[in-house]
Amino acid sequence: MKDFPYTEKKDTRSGFGAGLHELGKTNPNVVGLCADLTPSLKMDAFAKDFPERFFQVGIAEANMIGLAAGMTIGGKIPFTGTFANFTTSRVFDQIRQSVSYSGKNVKIAASHSGLTLGEDGATHQVLEDIGMMKMLPHMTVINPCDFNQTKAATIAAAEHDGPVYLRFGRPSVPNFTPADQKFEIGKALMLNEGKDVTIFATGHMVWEAIEAGHILAEKGIDAEIVNIHTIKPLDVEAVIASAKKTGAVVTAEEHQINGGLGESISGVLSRELPTPVEFVAVMDTFGESGTPAQLMEKYGLKAENIVEKALKAIGRK
Template identity: 70%
Template sequence: MNQYKDQGKQDTRSGFGAGLTELGRKNPKVVALCADLVGSLKMDDFIAENPERFFQVGIAEANMMGIAAGMTIGGYIPFTGTFANFSTGRVYDQIRQSIAYSDKNVKICASHAGITLGEDGATHQILEDIGLMKMLPGMTVINPCDFNQTKAATLAIADYHGPVYLRFGRPKVANFTPVDQKFEIGKAIMLQEGTDVTILATGHLVWESLLAAETLEQKGISAEVINIHTIKPLDEAAILKSVKKTGCVVTAEEHNYLGGLGESVARVLAVNHPAPQGFVATQDTFGESGTPEELMEKYGLNNKAVTAAVLKVLKKKA
């Protein structure tokens, strides 16, 4: 039975904004940079309280990454803010050379990730960013599921030394995790125990997976749901423990199935414990303009898709 309840829909980008504002009050070393998207990144309160610690670089994302890398040399903890597409694809060379290779303590904070960016369309709906970031040596990749967890993750990465990619979104979604839940980088969270199938979900697909588990329960299927908020480092121990119990797994993510959470899980299973796996993700395609709900339905990224994937993978169990 799903013990989590929607406390009221909120956007995860506002969770980032709330976390950044709190950091501004607590940690004088935290600075923020933005590429002309202050309102979209919910940075207004931080700027109002800490104008001397905010740097507007304009539509010059590559410069922003270089500036942020340089600031770390002075002991500052820079949080860069722009859309996920511009936080990764547009500036990949700068992130690789100046941040990841140089092991700089930069927090790359990426809003409007995935297909739920909605009406802006395919050019802005990046579905490759997790893959781009997780392949960089030393890069930590975090994809929280709701407002509360995004705020908690924002606070946690300030205390972690090293480059971090923090991914969040535009639409208002269910806010269901405890407000005081501690965020541990690299530690998956068991949301619901089950015996028949493991559902490993990340980001916006976590709530959808809980809804799917309710539907499956009505069909007599016991689903174990785990929130994989950290894609890298992946909590391999939690994944293997669960899959060894249930015998099969479905991964669910708002990302291309190539390079995302599903592939990371498949590697872990291939090396340690091969098991049937289903993938809920976009199928090597770009998006299009539409409302988030319409796009999640069309591209198979909702609770109905998770339910269908579970029913399919159960047939492959030995």
């Protein structure tokens, strides 16, 4: 099992802020919109340095999505920013009609996704957003794992022609991917090659998967770990190739079991290569208030849970 050294923990939302600020310097067509959460989204540097391209829309998310769709007409590349909950379930119809169905080049930046938003509780902890967004035709769904990858994904989203849902979060997590990485939308990243079981993980759960890999190695189990940063389009080829090699699969995500990464992967495998799949996800329930660590433990989203499901999947071979 490979080691993944890192020097610091950072929040993925700051990776977005850094990527957006970089885009402000390099791409004059990039504009930012925010619904009264500029510091939370780490959009303040962009707002300060590119004020003519930053639009404060107030607490009016539906209008923000519509504005962004309209701004694309004439060549702008809008990034909208608010919490994941307020930019998916609250405005699903606006995204569906004005962005996705209209094929507009809007980048929907979603922070504070999942349980790790923490103390604010279930009103704010959206666990259904990946499902909603991946169901929309034309939509690309990205959920990077650390600061560096989120920054790279933000830049890649601007280069991609079409609507993108970019999901990230609040907690500080190990920043272990390369600072100079080129982010390829739709390309699964092999983190550790193994032969006994594959762990497909996305977002914050990638680090948990790495920790699970170490625990499994101590038990003599050789886990393959794949970072699925793009849930749609899914890297079907990589999923099938890995499942073929290991014959057992675990998916890990900070999302409902319904509608998430696990569902996408099991869908592919049931069609192409029936394989035992176990799911680490939130099991069709709402979250609650607590610290991120407490919540991840209570709802079964820790490395230990991945290990348990890996053993179960192997047992089903």
